[in-house]
Amino acid sequence: MQLDWLVQPLLTQLNTGVLVLDAAHNIVYFNQFIARRADIQLSDVSGRLVYDIFADAPKAWLQRKIDGVLALQSPAFSSWEQRQYIIKLPHLRPVSSGSQHMAQNCSMLPVKAPNSAEQFVCLLIEDATDAYVYQQQLQHSMAQLELANRTDGLTGVFNRRHWQHELGQEIQRAKRYQHPLSLLLFDLDKFKQLNDQYGHQGGDAVLIELSGIIAALLRDTDVLGRYGGEEFGVILPETDMAGALLVANRICATAAGHQMLFNGHYINATVSIGVSSFSGQTIDELIQQSDIALYNAKRQGRNQAVAWQQQPETYLKKVK
Numbered sequence: 001m002q003l004d005w006l007v008q009p010l011l012t013q014l015n016t017g018v019l020v021l022d023a024a025h026n027i028v029y030f031n032q033f034i035a036r037r038a039d040i041q042l043s044d045v046s047g048r049l050v051y052d053i054f055a056d057a058p059k060a061w062l063q064r065k066i067d068g069v070l071a072l073q074s075p076a077f078s079s080w081e082q083r084q085y086i087i088k089l090p091h092l093r094p095v096s097s098g099s100q101h102m103a104q105n106c107s108m109l110p111v112k113a114p115n116s117a118e119q120f121v122c123l124l125i126e127d128a129t130d131a132y133v134y135q136q137q138l139q140h141s142m143a144q145l146e147l148a149n150r151t152d153g154l155t156g157v158f159n160r161r162h163w164q165h166e167l168g169q170e171i172q173r174a175k176r177y178q179h180p181l182s183l184l185l186f187d188l189d190k191f192k193q194l195n196d197q198y199g200h201q202g203g204d205a206v207l208i209e210l211s212g213i214i215a216a217l218l219r220d221t222d223v224l225g226r227y228g229g230e231e232f233g234v235i236l237p238e239t240d241m242a243g244a245l246l247v248a249n250r251i252c253a254t255a256a257g258h259q260m261l262f263n264g265h266y267i268n269a270t271v272s273i274g275v276s277s278f279s280g281q282t283i284d285e286l287i288q289q290s291d292i293a294l295y296n297a298k299r300q301g302r303n304q305a306v307a308w309q310q311q312p313e314t315y316l317k318k319v320k
């Protein structure tokens, strides 16, 4: 039965690209789906090498695939996740997708002409742009979620959970490679007073501005996190006690010298810092040592950095 009357309109209206190549990879046929999007006419390019017409196609890869289909006489498949597209075509998605090219799933089928030894390959090209866009959006949302999971909502620095995780990692690294590592814990001085004077919003503004100023003083490899309330921690990899005290004093001086404007008032805030260095302690011990040094900095008059020093057992218990 002759089925041209059925096949022709179907091929014309099919929402899938159909591209037929001969064994030498010359174009034999493509349907309207491709003609419209690539803005070419079959009569103009019939018999031409597919790679000359679709110059952006991954030539070496496509050659191998098509030769494989012909040699094995079995189909092959390529998804948009492997290769975003085989031939560059615009997509017709109304909303911007972040890419103006159609993501494609492509099936390659071996085809034989009746009463002839001639072999062909038929490429069926499906528009998978929607799946591509949804995956991009999902990846974007996951990245945002992951960032939110690591970040303190007020100041934008790492939150305590992530910061402590980083500290654990840095301790492992320092132990394995015998590298120096130091830890600063700093706390804003008389912050309660500041909150009382300027309100909670004023206090929040100070936390945001000061953490930004301090972050800018640090190296890319240093790790700033909000430990809780008005207390922050800085992990200083590759830094011994002398280096850590230099950084801590710079933070103290910068905070003390920085004026913040809030609701027409200039606010000055100072910080006290406790400094400890790694020498085989556990994460909790290292944090506790910086905390004790911070306590000493407060006791000694605030607005200063103090290094941890061995304390008697009873003292440790008292300040816990």
Ligand SMILES: Nc1nc2c(ncn2[C@@H]2O[C@H](COP(=O)(O)OP(=O)(O)OP(=O)(O)O)[C@@H](O)[C@H]2O)c(=O)[nH]1
Residues within 6 Å of the ligand: 154, 187, 188, 189, 190, 191, 192, 193, 195, 199, 200, 201, 202, 203, 204, 207, 228, 229, 230, 298, 302
């Ligand atoms: N605005 C604001 N205040 C906070 C936040 N977290 C903690 N605080 C306040 O920080 C203040 C900390 O007070 P204290 O622990 O008494 O310490 P301090 O007044 O800073 O005094 P010293 O640390 O001894 O210098 C409390 O009033 C808390 O309510 C925050 O996210 N925003």
